[in-house]
Amino acid sequence: MKVEPVSPAMGVRITGIDLHEAGDGLVSDLRSLLLDHHLLVIAGQALHRPEFQEFGFKWGELMTHPSGMDRDNPYVQLLAYEGRMRGKVFGAWHSDMSWHPTPPQITMLHARTLPPSGGDTGYANQHLAWESLDRAAGDKRRTSRRELPTSEELEGLRANHTGKGFGPDVPDSVHPLVRTHDETRRLALYANPEFTTHIVDMAQTDGKLMLWALWTHAITLEFTYRHAWSTGDLVIWDNRSVMHTAILDYDAPRAMTRVVVKGDVPV
Ligand SMILES: O=C(O)CCC(=O)C(=O)O
Numbered sequence: 001m002k003v004e005p006v007s008p009a010m011g012v013r014i015t016g017i018d019l020h021e022a023g024d025g026l027v028s029d030l031r032s033l034l035l036d037h038h039l040l041v042i043a044g045q046a047l048h049r050p051e052f053q054e055f056g057f058k059w060g061e062l063m064t065h066p067s068g069m070d071r072d073n074p075y076v077q078l079l080a081y082e083g084r085m086r087g088k089v090f091g092a093w094h095s096d097m098s099w100h101p102t103p104p105q106i107t108m109l110h111a112r113t114l115p116p117s118g119g120d121t122g123y124a125n126q127h128l129a130w131e132s133l134d135r136a137a138g139d140k141r142r143t144s145r146r147e148l149p150t151s152e153e154l155e156g157l158r159a160n161h162t163g164k165g166f167g168p169d170v171p172d173s174v175h176p177l178v179r180t181h182d183e184t185r186r187l188a189l190y191a192n193p194e195f196t197t198h199i200v201d202m203a204q205t206d207g208k209l210m211l212w213a214l215w216t217h218a219i220t221l222e223f224t225y226r227h228a229w230s231t232g233d234l235v236i237w238d239n240r241s242v243m244h245t246a247i248l249d250y251d252a253p254r255a256m257t258r259v260v261v262k263g264d265v266p267v
């Protein structure tokens with residue numbers, strides 16, 4: 001197994017393994033790489049849906065999603081797009097299912113069919129966003145600096161996340177704006193423009209300004225990695241550490257399969 005960094009912000013690329021043969025030893029090695037690097041690119045895989053689901057179960061309990069599960073493999077989600085999106089729609093940064101009371105700790109996305117160009121995925125390291133917050137708040141070149149809270153001002157604040165975009169019965173959840181990774185104990189910003197609606201116990205306008213300043217800071221290019229997919233890539237990321245966004249700039253079909261591993265209540 002060969003392991004090389006994909007960017008200074010996060011991530012390693014792993015070659016020389018076949019996940020069809022993944023035993024507990026390999027999964028435990030991958031898990032510790034994920035805790036250190038937050039994102040793994042495992043190239044050259046070809047997992048059919050039942051195999052992908054079985055691989056997922058080696059990481060823990062899996063979760064379903066209100067949209068797009070495969071009928072025969074209830075924990076495999078199908079993300080298939082016809083394309084024709086370029087210039088018409090936009091992705092939004094998020095941490096997966098942050099509206100859930102126990103959002104997934106890990107997401108695995110497997111590229112099966114890709115457009116000839118476009119369709120990358122962006123990732124942003126939220127530990128770096130948290131750790132640099134006070135420095136950024138003091139940098140006068142940053143347009144959002146006036147509303148950007150200091151780490152002290154964020155202490156104890158909580159925000160509401162909604163899943164209503166997926167259906168009227170999908171729950172909302174309130175989570176801390178800064179969360180402690182339950183395995184590494186590192187702190188990370190935890191709010192996103194896709195699912196976070198407002199800061200609890202704060203006036204609407206003040207809360208909105210603070211959220212937008214946080215999001216602008218959270219996706220600072222120095223914290224990011226942009227993954228250009230190859231067919232067969234399996235990318236595994238830690239939702240406790242990174243946000244991501246689909247980049248909807250392609251006009252041809254794109255099909256991915258996805259599995260998510262259940263997490264704990266964010267604290
Ligand atoms: O399709 C993509 O690039 C990312 C989609 C996404 O947000 C996800 O799989 O969680």
Ligand SMILES: [Fe+2]
Nearest residue numbers: 094095096244
């Ligand atoms: Fe996502």
